Amino acid sequence: MDEGLRELYQDVILDHSRHPRHFGQLAHATHEGEGFNPLCGDRVKLYLKVDAANRIADIAFEGKGCAISQASASLMTEMLKGRTVEEAGMLMGGFLHLVKGEAAPGLAPRDRETLDVMAGVSAFPMRVKCATLAWHTMKSALEGGAAPAKTE
Amino acid sequence: MTAQPKRIHAGFDPAVVRKDFPILGREVYGKPLVYLDSAASAQKPQPVLDAMRAFAETDYANVHRGVHYLSAQATERYEAARETVRQFLNARHADEIVFTRNGTEAINLVSYSFLAPHIRSGDEIVLSVMEHHSNIVPWHFLRERQGAVLKWVDVRDDGALDIEALCAAIGPRTKLVAVTHMSNVLGTVTPLKEIVARAHAMGVPVLADGCQGAVHEIVDVQALDVDFYAITGHKLYGPTGIGALYAKRAHLKAMRPFNGGGEMIGEVTRDRITYAPPPARFEAGTPPIMEAVGLAAAIGYLARFDRAEIAAHEQALLARARESLRDLNWVRVIGDAPGKGAILSFECNGMHAHDVATILDREGVAVRAGHHCAQPLMERFGVASTTRASFALYNTAAEVDALAQALFKARKILG
Numbered sequence: 386m387d388e389g390l391r392e393l394y395q396d397v398i399l400d401h402s403r404h405p406r407h408f409g410q411l412a413h414a415t416h417e418g419e420g421f422n423p424l425c426g427d428r429v430k431l432y433l434k435v436d437a438a439n440r441i442a443d444i445a446f447e448g449k450g451c452a453i454s455q456a457s458a459s460l461m462t463e464m465l466k467g468r469t470v471e472e473a474g475m476l477m478g479g480f481l482h483l484v485k486g487e488a489a490p491g492l493a494p495r496d497r498e499t500l501d502v503m504a505g506v507s508a509f510p511m512r513v514k515c516a517t518l519a520w521h522t523m524k525s526a527l528e529g530g531a532a533p534a535k536t537e
Numbered sequence: 538m539t540a541q542p543k544r545i546h547a548g549f550d551p552a553v554v555r556k557d558f559p560i561l562g563r564e565v566y567g568k569p570l571v572y573l574d575s576a577a578s579a580q581k582p583q584p585v586l587d588a589m590r591a592f593a594e595t596d597y598a599n600v601h602r603g604v605h606y607l608s609a610q611a612t613e614r615y616e617a618a619r620e621t622v623r624q625f626l627n628a629r630h631a632d633e634i635v636f637t638r639n640g641t642e643a644i645n646l647v648s649y650s651f652l653a654p655h656i657r658s659g660d661e662i663v664l665s666v667m668e669h670h671s672n673i674v675p676w677h678f679l680r681e682r683q684g685a686v687l688k689w690v691d692v693r694d695d696g697a698l699d700i701e702a703l704c705a706a707i708g709p710r711t712k713l714v715a716v717t718h719m720s721n722v723l724g725t726v727t728p729l730k731e732i733v734a735r736a737h738a739m740g741v742p743v744l745a746d747g748c749q750g751a752v753h754e755i756v757d758v759q760a761l762d763v764d765f766y767a768i769t770g771h772k773l774y775g776p777t778g779i780g781a782l783y784a785k786r787a788h789l790k791a792m793r794p795f796n797g798g799g800e801m802i803g804e805v806t807r808d809r810i811t812y813a814p815p816p817a818r819f820e821a822g823t824p825p826i827m828e829a830v831g832l833a834a835a836i837g838y839l840a841r842f843d844r845a846e847i848a849a850h851e852q853a854l855l856a857r858a859r860e861s862l863r864d865l866n867w868v869r870v871i872g873d874a875p876g877k878g879a880i881l882s883f884e885c886n887g888m889h890a891h892d893v894a895t896i897l898d899r900e901g902v903a904v905r906a907g908h909h910c911a912q913p914l915m916e917r918f919g920v921a922s923t924t925r926a927s928f929a930l931y932n933t934a935a936e937v938d939a940l941a942q943a944l945f946k947a948r949k950i951l952g
Contacts, residue, residue, distance in 0.1 A: 387566070387899045394892070394950050425891050425907045426921040449921055451889035452951065509895060 392505030393512070394452065401456035406463050411445040418526025420518045427454045427515065431522045439470050451515050457503055458519035464499060470527055476500075477520045483507070484516045549846035551933050557582040557838070558931050568901030571936045576721050576749060576880050576927030577905050579774045581835070588834035589776065589827050600826055601800060601817070615826050618833035619816070622781050625836045626766060627757040633789065635782045635816040636824050640748040640769035641671040643782035644715075646819060647744055647765050648675035650792040651784075652713055658684030661711045663741075665690045665698055665727075666917045667720040670910040672746040676715060685712075692917065696723035696872035704735050714743045718750025718766075722909045722925065723872025724855075724880030726754065733762050742788070748772055748780075752929075753851065753878045755844050758783050770828060774929075775835030779828035782819075789815035796821035847930045851879035854928040854937050861941040867948060871918050879928035882909075885944070888951045890922040896950055897924075900943035902936075 411432035420429040427450030434443040444462045448455055465473050479492035480500050486507030489497065506516045555561050558580045563570050572580060592614060598607035600615045616631070623631045637643040652662075662676045666689050679685035688706045692698055698716070707714065714736045719726050729750075733743045742764035747756060751768045758766050765788070769780040784792075794801055794812050798821035803811030812818045839847075858881050862868045867886040885893050894906035905925045908915045915921060926940055 390896060390899050390950065393895070399951070426912070426915065427891075428921075451891040453892070512891070512895060515891065 389505065389508045393509060395502060395505065397502045398456040398505075399452060401459040402452035405446070405448075405455055405459035407445045407459070407466070409445050409447060411443055414443075414445075416526045416529065418522045418524075420522030420525070422450070422454070422514055422518050424514065425451070427451060427518060429454065429458050429519050429522050431458075431519065431526050433465075433523070433526055435470060435527070441465050441468055441470065441473060446519065448519075450518070451512075453503075453506060453512055453515040454518050457516045458522075460499070460503065461519045461523065464496065465523070473523065473527065477524060480520055481517060484513050549842065549850050549930075551850065551931060555931050555933075557584070559583060559586075561931060565901050565903075566899055571900075571902040571939045573926040573928065573932065573936065573940060574903045574905050575752075575929035575932075576772070576925065578771045578777070579752070579929055580931065581776065581831075582774055582838050584838050585775055585831050585834045589831040592830045593827055597827065599823055611826055614833075615824065615829050618829035621833040621836050622768075622783075625756070626751070626768070626783050627759055628783050629759060630786055632814075632816050633783055633786050635784065635789070635819045636829060637767075637780045637782055637819075638778060638825065639771070639780040640746065640767045641780075643765075643767035643769075643780050644672055644744065644746065645675045646782055646795050647767075647784070648679060650795050650819065651765075651788060653679060653683065654793055656683045656685050656712060659686060659710060660684075661686045661688050661708060662713050662715060663688045663690060663703065663706045663711055664715045665692065665703070665717065667692050667696070667698070667723055667725060667911060667914045668715065668717055669721050669746060669748070670912070671748075672715050672717060672744075673913065686710075689913070690716075692723070692725065692914075693874075695874050696720065696725045696877070697874035698725060698727045698732075700728055700731060700735070703732060704739075707736060707739050707741055711739070711741045714741055715746070716743065717746040718756075719747075719753060719878050719880075720872070720911075720914075721749050721880065722882050722911045722914055722923065723874065724877035724882075725872060725874040726750070726876050726878055729763060730761050733764075737762065749878065749880070753848060764788060770832040770835065773832070773835050774838060776825075776828045776831035779825040779832050781832075784815075786815070789819070792819070794821070795819050798822040800824070842930070850930060851928050851932075854932055854934065855879040855881060857934055857937045858926060858928070858940065861937065862944075865944070867952065868944070871920070871923055880925065881927070882923040882925045884920055884923055885947065888947060890924040892951055893924050893944070893947045896947040897940070897943045900939070900946060902940055902943045904940070 414432035415435045416433040418431045429448040432445045436442040446458045479489035482489035483504045484506050596610045598611045600612040619634050622634045690703045736743045744765035747766045748769045766783040771777040801821040869884045871882045890906035907922045
């Protein structure tokens with residue numbers, strides 16, 4: 386099989402897209418965000434519960450879209466649970482570098498390893514926005530913006 | 538430089554036709570290009586490329602301005618292109634053809650110059666749910682800004698337009714019916730002549746979006762009696778940056794200007810202004826001159842063929858594709874209206890269109906995935922997006938088979 390495709394649709398990604406983690410709504414969410422990619426119609430709705438210590442105590446998402454966008458959202462929820470809001474921002478910064486094929490020096494080795502499964506998308510420039518949708522949604526949810534996050 | 542129908546291909550042979558399209562010889566990812574996205578934009582034959590280049594190399598200047606030799610030459614070519622489009626659509630007069638940037642601009646021109654001045658709150662525009670956004674958003678503008686009401690006409694489950702529903706939607710306050718000639722998603726061909734006759738019987742003019750229709754159907758605007766017909770060059774094997782609006786002379790004469798600038802004026806003083814007669818009134822600024830030459834060459838290229846043979850070839854490709862997908866219970870074709878054109882939209886069970894298209898792409902197969910600028914239609918069929926293969930005169934049976942093969946591969950990876 387095409388090496389790039391194998392990298393893009395690796396088992397971890399397909400597993401996340403078929404069996405998304407933290408899928409559903411969250412009662413008593415402190416933050417909510419909606420992401421929409423006008424190019425393809427993919428949607429992500431994100432629910433976060435941030436505690437007094439500024440820590441993401443719980444997180445959930447709902448969405449409809451391609452394997453990449455759904456896997457990315459699922460993977461993100463796994464990573465962010467238990468992290469502080471500040472850490473979430475750092476992870477996002479590193480992730481945005483990775484999916485563009487750039488170095489991400491700010492990432493801890495363990496996080497880098499987890500996020501690396503998404504790095505294959507860097508060989509598919511038309512698909513990078515699929516991968517970043519959930520992260521942009523997270524950012525806009527935490528910033529409390531009223532407008533849905535967009536990839537455009 | 539008019540399009541003289543002269544048959545140089547005896548019998549239609551896609552293998553011969555392909556030689557006219559240089560890009561079709563290239564590879565992507567080390568595999569032969571299988572270009573099944575002509576409904577988004579068609580590839581350009583050598584005669585179009587040659588005509589534009591030769592024009593730029595020998596005859597180019599601005600039009601309708603200079604008294605110098607080249608300007609006269611360029612003006613002649615530009616106006617000859619208008620005459621070529623007139624013939625192509627069988628309009629009565631060349632001055633009923635307005636050059637635009639694309640089909641979208643042609644429809645916006647009608648919205649702004651024809652309809653907007655007469656729209657009062659509560660007036661209605663009737664349109665089908667299978668319109669492209671270019672035939673939706675200009676009417677939404679009139680809803681937002683002037684209180685127009687959009688009356689949506691549904692399609693049947695097979696994608697056919699329900700003409701009775703369309704006529705039933707026309708009321709005393711309907712100011713326009715805006716409908717596609719051929720759906721860019723479903724391939725549905727609408728019964729335009731009947732729509733026009735019945736709308737006219739109720740005193741309502743009709744605009745047809747012909748961006749797909751003009752590629753696959755033989756258009757005769759006089760026989761159709763349609764009021765407005767919009768086309769775009771780049772889907773017709775011509776260049777980007779040019780389209781055209783056909784409009785009946787009486788409508789054009791009554792329409793207010795669109796953009797303001799050079800070319801479109803009669804006289805400009807400090808205190809008053811008069812406008813040029815149509816079509817110049819609607820062609821402000823330096824027009825797409827080279828592109829007009831290219832469009833004329835594209836129409837001339839099509840005129841070399843028997844259009845019925847092209848249509849038969851495209852239909853054969855569509856039938857082959859339908860046949861190869863028929864037994865796949867994980868593929869659902871959307872749009873199966875009788876007499877539909879060579880556009881095939883489908884959904885793959887459990888696989889998102891963008892993932893499918895990415896895998897097809899790596900097999901060299903270029904298809905469109907997404908909402909195809911037709912979100913109300915996606916909503917109608919309960920899908921977020923579809924994968925779309927569209928067939929053109931240069932596609933082959935082997936390419937249809939490559940599509941089916943690549944779909945199996947997508948299924949293997951994602952299914």
